[in-house]
Amino acid sequence: MKQVTKKRIEQTSLLAGFLFLALITFPALLQAQTNNWNAPASANQLKNPLAGNTTVLKEAKKLYTTNCGPCHGNNGKGDGIAAAALNPKPADHTSAAVQKESDGALYWKMTEGHTPMPSYKQALTDTQRWMLVNYIRSLAKRK
Ligand code: HEC
Structure with missing residues (x-):
């Protein structure tokens, strides 16, 4: 694989990783802010x-x-x-x-x-x- 392409792929997966993390943590942050303690x-x-x-x-x-x-x-x-x-x-x-x-x-x-x-x-x-x-x-x- 060409070096440039490889780098592109690495950057893309890094970005995807960040987006994924943001999606996971955002609801948790919201919950902490409003302090809604809900029973399941x-x-x-x-x-x-x-x-x-x-x-x-x-x-x-x-x-x-x-x-x-x-x-x-x-x-x-x-x-x-x-x-x-x-x-x-x-x-x-x-x-x-x-x-x-x-x-x-x-x-x-x-x-x-x-x-x-x-x-x-x-x-x-x-x-x-x-x-x-x-x-x-x-x-x-x-x-
Ligand atoms: C150290 C202090 C403390 C003691 C002791 C304590 N509580 Fe609490 N209780 C809290 C706090 C603070 C909250 C709010 C927590 C939150 O909203 O995250 C709470 C929330 C609750 C809730 C949830 C109310 C709702 O929002 O639906 C119930 C039910 C409850 N307490 C019952 C009790 C009972 C029954 C006891 C005694 C057996 C007790 N607590 C002892 C501090 C205490």
Whole structure:
């Protein structure tokens, strides 16, 4: 192959490589900027084994105050004692944006966490996390 042609091919593939990288990173950058923390669609399929159960709320409130209150505030408004120092800010659990999420999505978010929010996969049992989903629901009604 002639030297010039070879160089052309090298340049073209380099350009293609950059374009490919740009295509991959651009959506990630957008996501970081708008800070949309979305649960995967599969999370919406998770069935809440405690759906509609209000007897767990007393216990859930204790769990919430201990584990979530420092950031989300004991009333879930996102105004816990540590909130001011955090970026992004803790979600307001009484807000329409959070309430419109499915039970499964809320459960998934507690399970996975999202810096600075920790994952509760180990710290809380499945049942405790579903109890907290019900508790978050109760916060909307109390507004
Ligand atoms: C260290 C502070 C911190 C603690 C503790 C914490 N969170 Fe969070 N939480 C956050 C932050 C910050 C966000 C927003 C993350 C984002 O938007 O990227 C968040 C977001 C969430 C969301 C997502 C809301 C939405 O947008 O749909 C849920 C659900 C949630 N937290 C539940 C909980 C529960 C339940 C607990 C207690 C078991 C808890 N969090 C403990 C900081 C915390």
